[in-house]
Amino acid sequence: MFNAEDLVFIEERGSDLSTVKEQVKNFEKGFPFMEIIQAATVGKGIIQLNEEHANQFIDFLNHKLEHGISLLKFVPASGAASRMFKDLFSAKSKLESGETEAKVLQEKSVNYFFDNLKKFAFYTEFEKLASQPVEQLSALEVLDLVLTEKGLNYGSLPKGLLTFHQYSDDCRTAFEEHCAEGAQYAKDKAGQVKIHFTVSPEHQDAFEAHLKAIRSKYEQAFEVQYDIQFSQQKPSTDTLAVDMNNQPFRNGDSSLLFRPGGHGALLENLNDLDADLIFIKNIDNVVPDYLKEDTTKYKKALAGLLLNYQKRIFSYQQILDERHYTALDSKFYAEASSFLENILNVKPPTSHYYSEKEELYHYLKEKFNRPIRVCGMVKNEGEPGGGPFWAKNRDGSVSLQVVESSQIDLQNKEQQSIVSQATHFNPVDLICGIKNYRGEKYNLLTYRDPQTGFISYKSKDGKELKAQELPGLWNGAMADWNTLFVEVPITTFNPVKTVNDLLRKEHQPD
Incomplete structure (x- = not known):
């Protein structure tokens, strides 16, 4: 399948031969559908915050900020518009x-x-x-x-460099709006705002020039200091393309064709970052200042909620790490199991409830010791986006997952019926905790489900080919995270998918 020149080419790209061979196998056997059990709705997997609870979580965030936790905003901004x-x-x-x-x-x-x-x-x-x-x-x-x-x-140009909004005395690009928004909720105790943008290689110079031109204006306006970094999707995350017979697709010069692996490839970029809390938001989901209040409030509330739940998770992590399973009593196991199942919404495999103390100990230790994310969910009003569902995992457990329609067998009437009951969808509004109780970073690559990739059909030079996308960043790439869904107002979701979306009232001057 691969000749000597291919092997050199694969190595020079920084790709792993075993990974490339696995990609070919994925084409041959296809990716399995994800089995959804039921739609996540308010009270059944989606938390609905009232004003009092939202304010309590904001206060908890402010308390943690006083103790010096680090914040980072991560914005996927790759590609042309x-x-x-x-x-x-x-x-x-x-x-x-x-x-x-x-x-x-x-x-x-x-x-x-x-x-x-x-x-x-x-x-x-x-x-x-x-x-x-x-x-x-x-x-x-x-x-x-x-x-x-x-x-x-x-x-x-990339979306980030397009002029999105008109103000009385100025205009702002999407990039500038993210800088302005970051100052509202991603500012640390020292007044620093850290934002990381993933960009395409051909656009990075333009982003850096734009930052240089606008930095001082926004630092003065919001009394902050920006630490803005850029990274590019790694070539090693590109995936091999194949022909319709699942043989490596070759260019006119007989070289192998690799294609970008989709936004799931950005898990590598995310994995390189270091912060106690990471906010993730798409580049095109921004609004003018007069509409930012809801966004700011709920970003802070969700961050406080994560930290509040994480505090208890950390306590379980520490106990399970420091004590032998025989030293823990039945009350602890019952309490920890209840928190995992009823608060973190992780249901054990129906065929095995871990009745033996040693088995339960290892099960709890594994499920508590992993990254956590809080996902904002908006009521579905017809916009495209992944939906919140209870889904079956590879180990037989059931947990909350963001699932795209392409991951669901819509020919199956039972699965189709569950999809029809969905009330919310994910606007890619995530907050992540990527460290354990000791402050050590998780290797995020070990918590993705490799069986949640996606195969699409393309063409090049007049020849058909099959392309492969890696597990999506907020789908399969985070499948093995502890997950909480929280309802957020539709006002926090205003994506720009077509140029005419900029004519919506949410993107027009007040």
């Missing part, structure tokens, strides 16, 4: 092929874009780049100025 402009690229192609403006503008999304062009925060900059009054530009000239290097070049 080209998918945001899919409809506009299609319109541009049609115009270039000779279709009339009248016909092209019949497309609803394209027409809406042109009708509201002046409402986009980037319009002022766009207008300056135009060689004549905007009203005199053809539709193709407008699209060229927005999408290509003739103007804003938004079709090639």
Whole structure:
């Protein structure tokens, strides 16, 4: 399957041969579906905070901050924003092929874009780049100025560098909004705000230049000091592509084709970081300042909730670590088992309830001694996103998982029925605790489920191929974490998936 040149190529990439061979096996056998048991709903896996509880958890966070815990905000910001402009690229192609403006503008999304062009925060900059009054530009000239290097070049830039919001005296990119937001809830006792962005290699210089241009403005405005770092998706996390016969796909020069392994590859980047609490949020989920209050409040409340639950987990970790199983009485085992099952929502395998004390000891020790995450869940109002479910794990236990629809056998009527009962979905709003009671970091790579990858069908040079994505960062990559789901307001979720989403009232000036 692999020749001598292949082996050298794999080694030079930093990839592991055994891992590459395993990827080929995954293509051959496919990935199993995840078995969901029931939808997580309020009171059945999703915690609903009232005002009093939210404030109590915020107070607990503030208390821990006074004792010097470290905070970090992690923002996946890799890749170009080209998918945001899919409809506009299609319109541009049609115009270039000779279709009339009248016909092209019949497309609803394209027409809406042109009708509201002046409402986009980037319009002022766009207008300056135009060689004549905007009203005199053809539709193709407008699209060229927005999408290509003739103007804003938004079709090639990453989302983080796009101008999202208009203020009375300024505009902000998504990157700037994350800096402003981070100052509200990710500031430590010393007034430092640490943010880590994952970026594509071709965009890092532009991000660094943008940071240099805006840093002092936001440090003065929010009276903070920023420690902003960047990293890139590691080439070693790329996955081998195969042809339709599951043989390694080869480029025109006979070399192997590796492709990016999806956002699950960023687990490696996350694993390199060090903080007591890590906030994770997508690059496009930001709002102007006048709408940040809910986001700030719930980020703090969820962080305090995590720390509160983690305090008890740490106590169990320490007892189980320092004492022999025979030295612990039945009361301890009953209490620890109840907390694991009823608070952390980890149900033991139905075929085995660990009645023997030694077995129960090792089971509890394993389940308590792992990372913890709190996931914000919003009521499902039709937006795409993974959903919260009770799901069966490989060891037979049942726990809370964020599950994408692609992981579920929707041909199975029982599974389909469970999906239909879901009330919430995950907007990628996570807070993570990645250390044990001693302050030692976990190796996050050991807590992912390798059987939760995904196979997709692509093409290159006119030839079909199969590509493989690693377990998703907040799905399979965190499958073996202790997990808590908490309902958060829909106001905390305002993603920008298409350019026209910037016209929603949540992204417009107050």
